[in-house]
Amino acid sequence: MQAFGFEVRAQDGKARRGIIRTARGEIRTPAFMPVGTAATVKAMMPDSVRETGADILLGNTYHLMLRPTAERIDRLGGLHKFMNWERPILTDSGGFQVMSLAALRKLTERGVTFKSHIDGSKHEITPERSMEIQRLLGSDIVMCFDECPALPADRAVIAESMRLSMRWAQRSRDAFGDRPGHALFGIQQGGLEEDFRAESAAALTDIGFDGYAVGGLAVGEGQAAMFGCLDFAADQLPEDKPRYLMGVGKPDDIVGAVKRGIDMMDCVLPSRSGRTGQVFTRRGVLNIKNARHMDDPRALDEDCRCPACRQYSRAYLHHVFRSQEIISSMLLTWHNMTYYQDLMQEMRDAIAEQRFAAWEAAFHAGRAEGDIPPL
């Protein structure tokens, strides 16, 4: 079995291009991971997701443990077989979504108890239970169970929360055990505070993980604050391990994170936006429900390789969106996923060719132009 590993192959400024090796295949970095919350990337078949260029998907522990349950997925052969995706899967720990979705949460040293947002049933996640669930799912990259306060918060609250997460990181490491071919990532916390981020990074490095995530960002602090934090947070994490920024983000968030040394990201934005009619192109964002598209025979983006752009007009995409046809979500998600994966490929190429700064300037200039003028 291929052991888990990471290799940086090129660096331009802080931006890195590399390869993560897993038992289920290689992941080209910087990597964007589409989110398959309930064992599906909504509105897309797995083969199509792969065609867009995705090497790895993210699955959500919280959703899957509630429905259909991790035990059932295990009995049915694991998450890869269950959802027909043979390549790597990263699962989150469930912690963040308990905090954002569940009712009647109670946090103690032991873990979190909560009521399901689906049927009100009572559940508990501890670091040990999170490791067990992620093992039952068959996840290739497992995340430590952690906790993060909503920002802004007092320094004392941030420190207390971060130190609890570090104790849970040790318990996650102990419970994960020795699983060749599978990786466990630690999650740095500490809000926007440089000293707490450093303390957290040191605690995690001491325990030792296969990769390190920057947690607790993209929770409403704004892009400038997030970049300000990443300016030091990414540097505090080991250079020879993948760095993962959780839950990010918009295209310009992703570019700014890669520029600051991040290797992996995930976000629901390309798929969720696909269902609400928001379309990402190299000229920024457009909304397909706008009446200006009603008679427009042109492609969403004439340079895009996706089926929505190659085979359909803006007029058609506008019509099926307004008619609430299922193909609307399928095509717009496909386009947005293609845009995100092409963005990652462009960055990987620019880093390899030592022209990331010029590429980034062109990226921002293209977005500043705005959508093509109406006919």
Ligand SMILES: [Zn+2]
């Ligand atoms: Zn397209």
